[in-house]
Amino acid sequence: MLDTAPELAGAAADMLSELGLEPVPFASVREFIGKGAAHLVRCTLQASLGRSPDERRVGDGLESFFVHYEKRNGRDAAVYPGTREGLTALRAAGFGLACVTNKPARFTAPLLERVGLAGFFSATISGDTLARKKPWPDPLLAACKLLGVPPAQALMIGDSANDARAARAAGCPVLLVPYGYLEGATVQDIDCDGIVDSVLHAAGLLNIQS
Known part of the structure; x- marks a missing residue:
């Protein structure tokens, strides 16, 4: 995002x-x-x-x-194109949204507020919310529980190998965007269910119009 x-x-x-x-x-x-x-x-x-x-x-x-x-924190952060529009479309269609990040909680909430994304999310799981962070499945499983959806019926939209590994371990389908933190790899090298240009592109695949 x-x-x-x-x-x-x-x-x-x-x-x-x-x-x-x-x-x-x-x-x-x-x-x-x-x-x-x-x-x-x-x-x-x-x-x-x-x-x-x-x-x-x-x-x-x-x-x-x-x-x-x-x-x-939040001073120079840039929202990727299609993120705000995609989140808007998903929320309008009735999807519950959770932000799952490895960033410590003391930074997560202020960052989301400063970039104007906090209001989209019903739940936020930070890197220190639980004992284990991504790539362990725990944060995704906790997010699914808070949203009231089984992992297999949730969708992870991520930007890293850690996101994909966490989703696989949790039993969640996962789509990746190509602009994230890939540790020198390419998004095509990562096991996922598809590659999308943006969150808006992912929303479009779900037949959602922004």
Whole structure:
């Protein structure tokens, strides 16, 4: 739904600067996005140091990253074309919508509010809502329970391999958009039920007119 890579990479750059470490190119940091903040910080530190960081450094890095990301959250995030229109069409057709993200809850709600998407969702599952985040199925199963639909009758619209793996593990059909965080892979490499250009395209496949 959202391109938050500039904000995440910016916070990672601020973290490295605060810790006195070498910068990491944006393209490299972008490939670390999608598996939660701890993964992003660990991989960014490793890329900067040229070796695996110890746990103390990861902890310091994560603390710094969160401080800097909180300042940036929602400031430069861009809603992908067709997202708002697709969500509008789905809601108008009576579908219940849930946002399932690996982003910590302290950032999820403010971000959705700032970009004007919060009102579309009946439920939100963040990366720290449960003990396990995507690619585990738990967040999707929790979202389905909150929406009152069996997983097999739900549809995951995702933008990463983590989304697809979580959907498969939960027993949900899954469509992927090609513009997400693919860790250097292509969307065609990921096991899914179809590729769509946007959320609006997905709504169209369900014979919904915006």
